[in-house]
Amino acid sequence: MPELPEVETVKRGIALLATGKKITNIFVGRKDLRWPIPKYIGKDLKGAICRPPKRRGKYILIPLSNKKILLLHLGMSGSFRITSNRPNFQKHDHFAMEFEENDWAVFCDPRRFGYIDLLNEEHAKSHRFLKELGVEPLSSDFTPDYLAAQTAGKNCSIKAILLDQTKIAGIGNIYASEALFKARISPKRQAKTIKGKRAERLVNSIKSILLRAIEAGGTSLRNHVQPGGEIGYFVQSLQVYSRSGEPCLKCGAVVKQIKQSGRTTFHCGLCQR
Ligand SMILES: [Zn+2]
Structure with missing residues (x-):
């Protein structure tokens, strides 16, 4: 998607x-x-x-x-x-x-x-x-303070907050999984505990994951904007998404797949807390 x-x-x-x-x-x-x-x-x-x-x-x-x-x-x-x-x-x-x-x-x-x-x-x-629609995650409005304000008092999982388009616009299952992995935060962690350093780590991870993917998309564009070229789907180096059963690229533990509100999440139980 x-x-x-x-x-x-x-x-x-x-x-x-x-x-x-x-x-x-x-x-x-x-x-x-x-x-x-x-x-x-x-x-x-x-x-x-x-x-x-x-x-x-x-x-x-x-x-x-x-x-x-x-x-x-x-x-x-x-x-x-x-x-x-x-x-x-x-x-x-x-x-x-x-x-x-x-x-x-x-x-x-x-x-x-x-x-x-x-x-x-x-x-x-x-x-x-x-x-x-909520803030654009690549804009200067998306700050650790903004994220902490969205998660404050929320008992749902942090992943649910990341997918909520009225809070942050444009993130789906793939980039939510990837950003949480990069930030070493469990997708199951209660949203209200995301503040301070954790919020900072997550905001920075989201921005860098999205920017890297846009860069990969830009590269694909140079190859594909030509007759017959389909645009918008490109190969990217995903660290955790769709890698269930494979070794975590950071620690070697097995990447797990779970369901959260009907959506599949991939995570490493050792790296992500
Ligand atoms: Zn790991």
């Missing part, structure tokens, strides 16, 4: 293709993904010029010259690929845009948890999903 670094990579890929370009054509393969695609989206998109895309949490926002904003969410399995001519649309290609010079960005989403919407610029801040 795409998280902040994957979404950031897709955003950068779309930026390279679309910024300053006019949308000349669109393709809607089906009317609904997670929610319906706005009925007259083609009318608003065609002829509009794309401003530099932005990212908020796991959402991509493409501001347009007509004061609308195209909002994209990749859901569980969404990806974009770039083609330099009209694509041969495949079964799971649900949405696509053509830009000047015949470049296409094609949205493929087999599980259809993705989301496409068109907003008026002035409504972006009050949009039902955007308004609920």
Whole structure:
């Protein structure tokens, strides 16, 4: 499932293709993904010029010259690929845009948890999903004090706090597991005990894990923004995620897999306390 670094990579890929370009054509393969695609989206998109895309949490926002904003969410399995001519649309290609010079960005989403919407610029801040998002973890607002304020008095696990998009936007299962491993904090630790040095360690770990992944995404972009290239999924060096039964890379103990509120967590019982 795409998280902040994957979404950031897709955003950068779309930026390279679309910024300053006019949308000349669109393709809607089906009317609904997670929610319906706005009925007259083609009318608003065609002829509009794309401003530099932005990212908020796991959402991509493409501001347009007509004061609308195209909002994209990749859901569980969404990806974009770039083609330099009209694509041969495949079964799971649900949405696509053509830009000047015949470049296409094609949205493929087999599980259809993705989301496409068109907003008026002035409504972006009050949009039902955007308004609920917590801080950007890579912004200067995400500090140890902020994290400690979110965890104070909370009896849930620290992992649940990290996944809560209303507190920190963009972190999912993979990067929560990785950041907790780097910070040597157990995913099961009660949230309220995360303060002081622990909060500092966790905030620093989150930032460095995300930055490293974005860097890996950037590298993949150089290789993949070319005809047929799917963007946003890249090989990364995960330390603990999906390594259950394998030796911990720090201490050699066996990496464990547990379920927390239905989500799989990977951790080392020795390194993480
Ligand atoms: Zn270990």
